Amino acid sequence: MLHIRFGDMEKVNYGPSWFKFNYDPKWLEDSFVQKMIEDVDKTKYMGGLVFDSPVLGPIPPEKLSGGVQTLIMIYEKPDLIFDATSCGDNCAKWLLEIGKMKDVTVNLKYIMQFPDDLNIYVDNKGVVVRSFTDYLYCAVDYV
Amino acid sequence: MKGKYHICVQNSRIRYEFDIKRNITIIRGDSASGKTTLFSMIESYNRLGEDSGIEIVSKKECITVNNATWDLILDKHNDSIVFVDEDSPVIKSQEFAEKIKNSGNYYVIITREDLPNLPYSVDEIYGIHKSGKYADTKRIYNEFYNIYSVS
Numbered sequence: 001m002l003h004i005r006f007g008d009m010e011k012v013n014y015g016p017s018w019f020k021f022n023y024d025p026k027w028l029e030d031s032f033v034q035k036m037i038e039d040v041d042k043t044k045y046m047g048g049l050v051f052d053s054p055v056l057g058p059i060p061p062e063k064l065s066g067g068v069q070t071l072i073m074i075y076e077k078p079d080l081i082f083d084a085t086s087c088g089d090n091c092a093k094w095l096l097e098i099g100k101m102k103d104v105t106v107n108l109k110y111i112m113q114f115p116d117d118l119n120i121y122v123d124n125k126g127v128v129v130r131s132f133t134d135y136l137y138c139a140v141d142y143v
Numbered sequence: 144m145k146g147k148y149h150i151c152v153q154n155s156r157i158r159y160e161f162d163i164k165r166n167i168t169i170i171r172g173d174s175a176s177g178k179t180t181l182f183s184m185i186e187s188y189n190r191l192g193e194d195s196g197i198e199i200v201s202k203k204e205c206i207t208v209n210n211a212t213w214d215l216i217l218d219k220h221n222d223s224i225v226f227v228d229e230d231s232p233v234i235k236s237q238e239f240a241e242k243i244k245n246s247g248n249y250y251v252i253i254t255r256e257d258l259p260n261l262p263y264s265v266d267e268i269y270g271i272h273k274s275g276k277y278a279d280t281k282r283i284y285n286e287f288y289n290i291y292s293v294s
Contacts, residue, residue: 068175088172
């Protein structure tokens, strides 16, 4: 399940930095990772360490967006807590998808626009929310 | 500084063109919309000038600061447009707010977080999107749009 802790938090990791200095090239071969990259960055995996960006041309993994780098870290390192504030609203559905596969906890310092069909454990309140309205009621108390 | 400043940042692939109207401008929005690329281009231009392969057209100098260097750089600038990326937590500090308050610079801050210490207008919160004005060109043109516009 996806766990969210809203607001300032100690010992939370910054996804883009973690990714740039710690990514494993094998992660890029994962079809789920490739789907996230194609959807968020509109960028296609070409093999090896090369992606084809419609804006930047051929790019290395370090040039992927901070949002998708953070999604990959959350997916690949579920034991660590990352700051999902690096992820825009277009990453929301992928956070939910990751939460269907793994138990992950993320920190969030803004009100991300999730789709209404969600299943999130809000750490601050100790409750599970299953609609965007319930999520919103929890989030506004902290961000 | 007072008034509106038109800024163009470009290389052979991508061009950003926008106006900065107030002393604090916030940029937020979807991942992969080009926020960090804009910051990186200005940062590279700061280090290498025209040798960077980047062109910046602006009446005022555009500079970048980060968490490690912000106070040293801001002490030396009072008439510049200062860009700060989201990986600088200092933007939430009272120290940073005080420095801005006593500064003549304009600030462009990339963040999704609310910054209660800083007096910015909801009208000056922008996203970045591709412009439809130059659809046939090879270069991607990006412009700012007002996220919370009511008009």
